[in-house]
Amino acid sequence: MSLDRYYRDSVAEVNLTAIESNILQLKKRLKPGTGVYAVVKADAYGHGDIQVAHTALEAGARGLCVALLDEALKLRQEGIEAPILVMGWTRPEDAWLAAKEDIAVTVFQEEWLLEAEKHPFDHPLSIHLKLDTGMGRIGVRSTSEMDRVLAVIDRQPSFILQSVFTHFATADEEEKSYFSHQTKRWEELFGHFKREWSHPVEVHTSNSAASMRFPERMDHFVRFGISMYGLYPSTHVKRERPIDLEPAFSLNSRLIHVKRLEAGESISYGATYTTEEEEWIGTVPLGYADGWIRKLQGMEVLVDGKRQTIVGRICMDQFMIRLDQEYPIGTKVTLIGNQGNQEISADDVADHLDTINYEVPCMISSRVPRVYLRNGKMTEIRNSL
Numbered sequence: 200m201s202l203d204r205y206y207r208d209s210v211a212e213v214n215l216t217a218i219e220s221n222i223l224q225l226k227k228r229l230k231p232g233t234g235v236y237a238v239v240k241a242d243a244y245g246h247g248d249i250q251v252a253h254t255a256l257e258a259g260a261r262g263l264c265v266a267l268l269d270e271a272l273k274l275r276q277e278g279i280e281a282p283i284l285v286m287g288w289t290r291p292e293d294a295w296l297a298a299k300e301d302i303a304v305t306v307f308q309e310e311w312l313l314e315a316e317k318h319p320f321d322h323p324l325s326i327h328l329k330l331d332t333g334m335g336r337i338g339v340r341s342t343s344e345m346d347r348v349l350a351v352i353d354r355q356p357s358f359i360l361q362s363v364f365t366h367f368a369t370a371d372e373e374e375k376s377y378f379s380h381q382t383k384r385w386e387e388l389f390g391h392f393k394r395e396w397s398h399p400v401e402v403h404t405s406n407s408a409a410s411m412r413f414p415e416r417m418d419h420f421v422r423f424g425i426s427m428y429g430l431y432p433s434t435h436v437k438r439e440r441p442i443d444l445e446p447a448f449s450l451n452s453r454l455i456h457v458k459r460l461e462a463g464e465s466i467s468y469g470a471t472y473t474t475e476e477e478e479w480i481g482t483v484p485l486g487y488a489d490g491w492i493r494k495l496q497g498m499e500v501l502v503d504g505k506r507q508t509i510v511g512r513i514c515m516d517q518f519m520i521r522l523d524q525e526y527p528i529g530t531k532v533t534l535i536g537n538q539g540n541q542e543i544s545a546d547d548v549a550d551h552l553d554t555i556n557y558e559v560p561c562m563i564s565s566r567v568p569r570v571y572l573r574n575g576k577m578t579e580i581r582n583s584l
């Protein structure tokens with residue numbers, strides 16, 4: 200069931216105007232002619248793939264990147280006609296379907312091509328050749344591997360080589376030696392490619408970090424992910440601040456119960472928190488099934504523009520906070536976002552969890568409705584239950 204309404208007090212707000220502004224900022228920083236592909240994999244990093252894809256394309260993105268064929272097919276089913284690249288692995292037996300839907304796939308193995316061509320193609324398959332220059336994940340690593348892949352593409356008229364690309368492992372770090380090592384490896388492998396392949400292809404090497412930090416080095420297009428959502432890829436890039444980003448994701452709830460407890464009363468499973476004095480305790484209707492995981496015990500939230508601490512274990516659907524005073528039921532609780540001059544950012548949540556900000560919007564589950572805002576006005580609700 201999919202509803203365009205919701206009946207709960209915990210909601211993620213996605214500011215589409217911020218996404219648009221982050222793309223425009225990047226485009227200003229890039230050389231004229233360098234395009235932007237918006238990375239909308241993993242449900243647009245938890246923000247909502249369809250809504251973000253439309254916004255990004257309206258803001259001037261040339262195409263979209265996803266990780267899986269299923270994600271690409273969903274975009275096509277929603278009527279999106281822009282170029283789409285699947286950056287991860289597609290099963291070779293499904294290549295004909297990608298071709299039929301005009302979805303480009305990532306290729307880096309000779310055996311993949313030999314398997315794919317066993318299935319008849321009614322449409323040509325667009326291929327992006329991935330070079331592994333040091334990420335160590337997927338991609339062609341040697342010139343001999345590349346030659347074998349190019350030989351199959353060359354003799355099979357259904358295979359159209361559209362681009363060559365790579366991915367940097369440390370583009371967000373202050374220390375540039377590994378980035379330089381990867382750049383050198385890229386130059387060697389891509390140099391070989393240019394000698395072997397005479398047809399024109401496009402080139403794309405960069406994620407948010409590389410595209411914002413080294414705009415003069417960019418090629419035909421960049422793959423813009425985390426910073427499209429208004430988050431810096433690392434604390435180092437945040438400090439460098441190559442462009443001013445505006446976070447798009449906030450998470451709010453409301454107090455549904457407020458009580459005053461005597462000293463010595465315990466809170467939640469395991470009775471791990473006990474009041475030391477008379478305390479006001481509020482209950483917030485959001486829990487680990489919403490992605491607000493148990494490790495967030497001790498994290499702060501905002502109530503009345505003030506920081507208040509999560510006490511006791513986080514339950515599946517609810518958690519408790521220690522309040523500085525009594526508040527009425529229905530008072531807004533901000534888990535990610537601003538209240539007054541206070542902010543709790545996705546970076547703060549990531550720091551508490553000892554992880555990266557990428558994980559934070561991704562972990563807010565589909566049980567939390569997404570409300571879409573444009574210029575401060577609600578335009579759409581997505582309730583995926």
Ligand SMILES: Cc1ncc(COP(=O)(O)O)c(C=O)c1O
Pocket residue numbers: 238286366405406407408422423424425426432
């Ligand atoms: C191959 C590839 N390109 C681009 C991106 C986007 O990276 P970012 O979100 O850092 O911009 C990713 C993200 O994981 C990726 O795997």
